[in-house]
Amino acid sequence: MKVERLFGFVLAGGLLLAGATGAMAEAGAEVKDLALKKIMKDLGAGMQTVTDAIAREDWQLVEKTAPQIADHPQPPLGEKMRIIAFMGTDMGKFKGYDGEVHKSAETLGQAAKSKDGVAVIAAFQSIQTACYGCHRDFREGFIKHFYGTR
Ligand code: HEC
The missing domain is CATH 1.20.120.10 (Cytochrome c/b562)
Structure with a gap:
């Protein structure tokens, strides 16, 4: 149970990070x-x-x-x-x-x-x-x- 929760947390964190990176790329200056x-x-x-x-x-x-x-x-x-x-x-x-x-x-x-x-x-x-x-x-x-x- 504990491990699953940890996994879920890491996964959510990863998604958040990926999302943020994506947003940064979108707002990002030079294409x-x-x-x-x-x-x-x-x-x-x-x-x-x-x-x-x-x-x-x-x-x-x-x-x-x-x-x-x-x-x-x-x-x-x-x-x-x-x-x-x-x-x-x-x-x-x-x-x-x-x-x-x-x-x-x-x-x-x-x-x-x-x-x-x-x-x-x-x-x-x-x-x-x-x-x-x-x-x-x-x-x-x-x-x-x-x-x-x-
Ligand atoms: C098949 C389509 C096509 C043909 C044919 C074409 N062009 Fe272009 N041209 C484009 C496109 C698409 C762009 C925009 C490219 C970009 O900004 O990445 C462009 C952009 C340009 C630009 C601006 C580049 C810049 O600094 O932003 C020049 C200058 C240019 N073309 C010259 C020519 C000349 C001269 C010819 C003919 C000898 C020609 N093109 C034929 C599609 C074409």
């Missing part, structure tokens, strides 16, 4: 940035490089930068699973935008290779449209889900 965020920052930087290169007609730089946009890194598997779980049935649409970025960035590289400025700009616009499509449809909900506030 860790997703790897996707860094990938996005790099995509943004790549697009800025291309903008500047177009202004200087530096087709070589456009050609060099295009694959960094087309074949950007992917988040680690664990994060990918969390994103897939969150997206649910929207995952196809989400991935579709990424596919458009990939395809248009490849076109961008080819256009730059043949120094076709007009085609470069058209491809650039297609990329930007795909970036915007995904941001418009998903960014707000995504940030709410993964970072809580904002």
